[in-house]
Amino acid sequence: MSPHRRRLGVEERRAEILAAAHEVFSTTPYAEASTQHIAEVSGASQGLIFHYFGSKAGLYTAFLKESKRTLDDAERAALEAHPEATKGEVIRHWLEIYLDFVAAGPFVWAAGRRGEEPAEAVNYRVERRDFTVETLCDVLDLDSERGEIAVSGFVGFMDAVCLDWVDAGCPEEQRATILDITCGALEGALEIVES
Template sequence: MSTGVRRRMGVDERRQQLIGVALDLFSRRSPDEVSIDEIATAAGISRPLVYHYFPGKLSLYEAALKRASQDLASRFAEPHEGPLGARLLRVMRRYFDFVDEHGPGFSALMRGGPAVGSSATNALIDSVRQAAYDQMLSHLGVAAAPARLELVVRSWISLAESTALLWLDGRRIPRAELELQLVHDFAALAAVSAAHDEDMAALLKTMVKGEQADGPFAELVGRLISLGS
């Protein structure tokens, strides 16, 4: 028979619980709209106890962002197996899974929120972008990117962010179409750069090597050819 007595949480366990609760609330609404009272109620504790673990909502928000940024950065990890186009499409699907699940929080982070502009928040955003950049170089088999490749990869990461934000504003374009379009965007950026640089041209050949007839890169070529027919 249950006694109904609650198990007392340790300090770290309680902090992790509050971060999880806050992240869930921030994922459904803008952090500006979520109060400490709501977080306390959702966690089943008092408002003063929340302040016992976090000095204020800003520190709790930054802790939630840290967990979210680690989650988002992990979405770019992908086994180096199979054609690059298919790998990037799987990455984009996981990326949009995150955006879909954490819409308001993702938007608040990128567009403006209670912690935006702080050194801690900027560092978290930069860490996600750097993780994405490092993963892309790894997929391309490049240890140190020359200037043109760095421009292509970082431009594409920024494009993915902007596309996700625009999609959240009404979701007027089917998500699957945007995921595929972003893979095509990467190939297009690389192709334009290859037209100006021999090293990029060689890398582009490596990118499409082993690409299947029904793969994302091959599909892009087919669509472009059909436009001219």
């Protein structure tokens, strides 16, 4: 055993590898990141990475899932915290949390919108997008095809706006404008759905 490796339990070692993956994937394009580098950062062997995650793509997807867990918890809390809030207030608060998430990891967030990830990660992101649309439809009490189309369009619009925001460096002074415009777009779409 190498001098810098410690004996850890499975979950502890797996967590260390994921932490190292976060460090590497947050600053290095997927194609340029190596499992050998992640192994060095984590103090694990490359073979152990493959044992736990199957492949570099599997590790990357696990890293995305771990990152999303924090966002999911924050969004769920936001959506459930104020049952008396209007639909517009709920969406605005949800968007504030989403913008915080984007700003905290713009490099990885943008990679997912530019097709710079392995197929496993792309499939995971598609599942997450579908889940987001479904969750927002539930929260907004929309059960029609028109409502689902409106929310799906909103999510696509929001991602396009956020991609421009990331490209500009996530300037704080643009947040209020992004919130106003994206919320207004959904509110306008919902008015059409409900008419």
